[in-house]
Amino acid sequence: xxxxxxxxxxxxxxxxxxxxxxxxxxxxxxxxxxxxxxxxxxxxxxxxxxxxxxxxxxxxxxxxxxxxxxxxxxxxxxxxxxxxxxxxxxxxxxxxxxxxxxxxxxxxxxxxxxxxxxxxxxxxxxxxxxxxxxxxxxxxxxxxxxxxxxxxxxxxxxxxxxxxxxxxxxxxxxxxxxxxxxxxxxxxxxxxxxxxxxxxxxxxxxxxxxxxxxxxxxxxxxxxxxxxxxxxxxxxxxxxxxxxxxxxxxxxxxxxxxxxxxxxxxxxxxxxxxx
Amino acid sequence: xxxxxxxxxxxxxxxxxxxxxxxxxxxxxxxxxxxxxxxxxxxxxxxxxxxxxxxxxxxxxxxxxxxxxxxxxxxxxxxxxxxxxxxxxxxxxxxxxxxxxxxxxxxxxxxxxxxxxxxxxxxxxxxxxxxxxxxxxxxxxxxxxxxxxxxxxxxxxxxxxxxxxxxxxxxxxxxxxxxxxxxxxxxxxxxxxxxxxxxxxxxxxxxxx
Numbered sequence: 001x002x003x004x005x006x007x008x009x010x011x012x013x014x015x016x017x018x019x020x021x022x023x024x025x026x027x028x029x030x031x032x033x034x035x036x037x038x039x040x041x042x043x044x045x046x047x048x049x050x051x052x053x054x055x056x057x058x059x060x061x062x063x064x065x066x067x068x069x070x071x072x073x074x075x076x077x078x079x080x081x082x083x084x085x086x087x088x089x090x091x092x093x094x095x096x097x098x099x100x101x102x103x104x105x106x107x108x109x110x111x112x113x114x115x116x117x118x119x120x121x122x123x124x125x126x127x128x129x130x131x132x133x134x135x136x137x138x139x140x141x142x143x144x145x146x147x148x149x150x151x152x153x154x155x156x157x158x159x160x161x162x163x164x165x166x167x168x169x170x171x172x173x174x175x176x177x178x179x180x181x182x183x184x185x186x187x188x189x190x191x192x193x194x195x196x197x198x199x200x201x202x203x204x205x206x207x208x209x210x211x212x213x214x215x216x217x218x219x220x221x222x223x224x225x226x227x228x229x230x231x232x233x234x235x236x237x238x239x240x241x242x243x244x245x246x247x248x249x250x251x252x253x254x255x256x257x258x259x260x261x262x263x264x265x266x267x268x269x270x271x272x273x274x275x
Numbered sequence: 276x277x278x279x280x281x282x283x284x285x286x287x288x289x290x291x292x293x294x295x296x297x298x299x300x301x302x303x304x305x306x307x308x309x310x311x312x313x314x315x316x317x318x319x320x321x322x323x324x325x326x327x328x329x330x331x332x333x334x335x336x337x338x339x340x341x342x343x344x345x346x347x348x349x350x351x352x353x354x355x356x357x358x359x360x361x362x363x364x365x366x367x368x369x370x371x372x373x374x375x376x377x378x379x380x381x382x383x384x385x386x387x388x389x390x391x392x393x394x395x396x397x398x399x400x401x402x403x404x405x406x407x408x409x410x411x412x413x414x415x416x417x418x419x420x421x422x423x424x425x426x427x428x429x430x431x432x433x434x435x436x437x438x439x440x441x442x443x444x445x446x447x448x449x450x451x452x453x454x455x456x457x458x459x460x461x462x463x464x465x466x467x468x469x470x471x472x473x474x475x476x477x478x479x480x481x482x483x484x
Contacts, residue, residue, distance in 0.1 A: 076298070100291070
């Protein structure tokens with residue numbers, strides 16, 4: 001029995017009235033407080049999620065203590081690995097979150113602005129806890145020649161490359177996502193959390209070409225994100241996209257497809273899973 | 276003295292999650308680098324995440340190496356986790372040659388990219404139990420899954436000391452070790468949900484005896 005593929009629910013959290021809350025309401029009637037990230041985390045552990053990701057979408061440093069408190073409490077009730085991301089800018093920020101009990105942190109905008117943050121933090125805390133989150137969007141071009149400095153993929157009759165966006169997907173950077181991924185790996189990142197902005201929120205499936213090329217070009221694990229709408233999408237991103245892990249939010253939160261069902265479907269199609 | 280487990284603090288990795296897991300099982304634990312506190316504990320955990328060389332350097336600086344030797348001589352339960360497991364061995368080739376604690380004979384060697392898909396191995400993998408009578412794996416079904424994060428693995432010289440084996444790519448390696456009062460896992464039980472918690476429960480029960 002080999003290493004299994006991972007299923008990772010993602011919880012967007014915000015801080016309200018001094019406590020961390022899950023942003024979109026979840027639909028679990030058997031939870032005392034479905035908006036409590038800690039309780040929801042423990043519930044997912046019980047459901048056999050392989051890991052959790054908490055993204056602080058407010059990402060305000062004023063609320064850092066609230067986030068740290070959430071991380072502390074999560075560690076008391078959740079016994080699977082969890083990653084915390086959102087607004088971490090310095091080695092000191094990272095240290096606080098890891099000390100509170102997070103297993104990994106994810107860097108996005110701050111890593112683009114200061115790539116040495118990956119290097120410095122990997123050196124201090126180890127590569128295994130530094131995840132680089134990349135938000136990538138397709139840029140279609142007429143021919144491969146017009147974007148010589150990018151990694152161009154032919155999809156059907158079209159050509160495209162992927163551009164990195166920062167600030168929660170609001171700001172294009174002109175940076176090639178694949179080249180950035182390779183650089184992040186070389187700087188010491190232990191994993192890539194790869195979100196397709198084209199697919200995110202569509203429920204139409206992951207960007208398989210994007211995931212596949214990342215998995216091919218990099219040697220570190222790739223967590224695919226953005227677009228999961230049903231179990232088949234997750235099967236596809238493992239089989240065709242060659243992802244190591246699949247992250248999803250709404251299909252789990254609204255209990256459309258409980259984690260157990262998704263994992264069984266994956267297993268049935270021959271994907272190694274921890275059931 | 277009331278019962279407690281000492282988690283050795285030598286500035287390598289996430290000690291808090293181990294602490295919380297033990298607390299969750301209603302046992303007392305302290306995170307400490309105090310030699311006396313470690314020696315007087317009912318059981319000792321050597322955790323660790325990071326590089327082998329740095330870890331040995333920190334253990335040396337904190338004068339913890341003789342303490343670990345004494346724990347073994349006194350037959351006190353000692354539990355090495357992840358890097359803490361690798362440190363028990365004689366030597367490692369992680370970023371140069373390093374001498375280990377030599378409490379278990381054998382070496383620590385890297386995965387090769389030609390034999391595995393990705394390095395590090397990150398995620399849940401199963402353990403084939405060779406010795407299901409060892410106290411550490413009581414109540415753990417054969418082929419249960421645990422959470423691993425590592426680029427190096429250990430190769431004990433004495434095969435009798437292998438409690439469990441894990442396969443990654445084309446490599447089958449030792450993922451649970453048992454030697455007298457020493458036990459160790461390459462995976463992180465504190466991150467391995469219910470069977471991981473069971474492992475700590477077994478260790479605590481053994482320490483209470």
